[in-house]
Amino acid sequence: MERLTHLNVGRWIGYTRANQMLGQPEALYTNEPGKLRPQNLLIVNPSNNGKTRIAEKFVRLHPQRHSDEGNNEIIPVLKVQMPPEATNNRFYTVLLTELGTPVGYFGHHIMRETLTLRLMRTVGVRMLIIDEVHNLLSATARRQREMLNLLRYIGNDLRIPIVCLGIREAYLAIRSDDQLENRFHPVLLPLWESGLELARLLASFETILPLRGPSQLSAKPLSEQVLRRSEGTIGEIFALLTGATTTALMQGEERIASEIMDNTDYNPPSVRRRIVERELR
Incomplete structure (x- = not known):
């Protein structure tokens, strides 16, 4: 039935809470890039309560475009998902894939890290959004520490804010690192009442x-x-x-x-x- 097909087309519902939530990453996007220790954001809510849709809306507000010279792509907001078995190599692979890099270029860990950071600078990434960050907790304690150190390193090296999205366990993952906890401002999207x-x-x-x-x-x-x-x-x-x-x-x-x-x-x-x-x- 045509009208049912129309209903299932994904669309943005601009309710008050969502519009307020968009304002917080927008403030980081405007004010934090280039700072020595940029502030970050952690959006926590129950599963299926709109955090991913809000992130996708923010990406659409800052779309990929051509540079003024027309010879380079600009990706101001890079959104990825934390891999289910989180490791440094897998996370760099996710970043490279989202940046459109051919698989054959990935190579060794050091090459992967260098290439990823260089490409993110080249395309002008001003903010990194990481969905499903609670996937960190499926890793061993050592892997979790490595990944948290990696997030801190990327933010410091590129001087860009990072927005993490996840359920309650995401906060537990970030809280396990004192330095990250101090720089990630938690924002809750509670159940509707x-x-x-x-x-x-x-x-x-x-x-x-x-x-x-x-x-x-x-x-x-x-x-x-x-x-x-x-x-x-x-x-x-x-x-x-x-x-x-x-x-x-x-x-x-x-x-x-x-x-x-x-x-x-x-x-x-x-x-x-x-x-x-x-x-x-």
Whole structure:
């Protein structure tokens, strides 16, 4: 169905909390590059609560472009993901891949490090964003120390701010290094709660739903029903509303009512976990 396809196209929902979050890396991007010890940012939130979408929006606000001379690419914001088995070599490989370097150029560790830093300078990287930084904790204690030292080295050598994204464990990883903890300002994206901000978020969501009638998602008791079923993360809210929209359209309805929400085939994370655990017994 065409309207359902339209719904699944990724789009930015500019809710208040997200717009405020964009302002913090923007301040670092404007003020910190070139400083001897640039300040960094650590964005921590529950899984599926919007941190990656915010980072992607920030990258789009500072897109890759040609230099004024036209003979060089400029990548002002470089966004990568911490590899699941984090090592210095693997992280440099991730950086080089995102910079578009052919695999055959990677070579030995020292060459990889030198090439990576030179390329980041050449393309004018002003900020490094690292998603899923909690993957550090899957490494041994020695590997964790090596990776944390590497983050500090890259920031100091290039004199650029680093923004790390992750769940609660990301903070534990950064906190294990006193010097990094002092330079990473933690910012929390908590679970959603009932109130004005949730109402604004749901009102924003409703503007993109391909339904012809008003659902009044921001009004109680429907907003409370959405919050209760989704368990308070923005990704689950979107999944629930997508499912409810599908249910409404399949039933020939043009709005989401409480009964539609009840009949939507959707399970929140806690229920999904219980189902899997029961099946594994």
